[in-house]
Amino acid sequence: MARLALITGGTRGIGAAIAQRLDADGLRVAVTYHGNEVAAQDFAAHHSIPVYKWDVIDFDACRNGIERVEADFAQPIDVLINNAGITRDAMLHKMSVDQWREVVDDDLGACFNMCRNLIHGMRERGWGRIVNISSINALKGQLGQTNYAAAKAGVIGFTKSLALESARKGITVNAIAPGYIATDMVQAMDPQVLAGIVAQIPVGRLGAPEEVAHAVSFLVDERAAFVTGATLSLNGGQYLS
Numbered sequence: 001m002a003r004l005a006l007i008t009g010g011t012r013g014i015g016a017a018i019a020q021r022l023d024a025d026g027l028r029v030a031v032t033y034h035g036n037e038v039a040a041q042d043f044a045a046h047h048s049i050p051v052y053k054w055d056v057i058d059f060d061a062c063r064n065g066i067e068r069v070e071a072d073f074a075q076p077i078d079v080l081i082n083n084a085g086i087t088r089d090a091m092l093h094k095m096s097v098d099q100w101r102e103v104v105d106d107d108l109g110a111c112f113n114m115c116r117n118l119i120h121g122m123r124e125r126g127w128g129r130i131v132n133i134s135s136i137n138a139l140k141g142q143l144g145q146t147n148y149a150a151a152k153a154g155v156i157g158f159t160k161s162l163a164l165e166s167a168r169k170g171i172t173v174n175a176i177a178p179g180y181i182a183t184d185m186v187q188a189m190d191p192q193v194l195a196g197i198v199a200q201i202p203v204g205r206l207g208a209p210e211e212v213a214h215a216v217s218f219l220v221d222e223r224a225a226f227v228t229g230a231t232l233s234l235n236g237g238q239y240l241s
Contacts, residue, residue: 009084011043013183017209056110107151128171163229172228179235202237
């Protein structure tokens with residue numbers, strides 16, 4: 001039987017591209033969402049991939065949701081893609097406590113919630129693939145994003161540590177740090193601002209969600225067993241760490 005993959009924040013943008021790619025690769029796939037009902041309904045209408053709703057910042061909701069997915073598919077989740085994330089941009093001297101906590105809880109805390117609820121089973125079975133979606137701004141920083149950059153940098157540290165803990169159990173844990181990707185959110189930016197961003201990217205264009213999905217496809221493959229603890233930068237050469 002094909003392995004079961006779960007993608008958080010999987011109904012739009014990068015998450016949706018990952019879900020479609022892993023489905024095309026022959027994995028069984030489920031996705032989660034929380035806030036955007038329209039995007040979830042549109043995804044469900046156009047794809048034969050089950051959609052589940054829960055808040056990834058809630059540890060118990062993650063546990064219950066994972067149990068529901070595994071019961072529906074009658075098999076354990078072997079592949080986890082932690083993609084869900086939010087931004088609440090503000091300069092630090094104007095940032096509220098809620099803006100800080102919401103981003104750290106959603107972008108970093110969710111990785112703990114999902115991995116903590118799945119890692120034991122992966123260790124028992126002796127196999128697992130975890131890919132955590134970080135960001136270029138975790139590596140280089142960004143004005144107005146102390147919360148987001150800190151959370152996404154935390155994702156990289158989390159990834160490396162869990163990779164070390166899991167290596168002898170047949171589980172790989174890797175991160176991807178995308179640059180500017182042509183999602184609806186990015187393409188909705190002011191055209192002049194967006195043009196300025198593209199001018200800073202050596203390849204001269206935005207990345208495609210499908211390019212991130214291709215990287216995920218490689219990392220979760222059976223043949224990628226020697227790749228763990230890595231952070232793969234997909235930014236068109238915009239930042240070379």
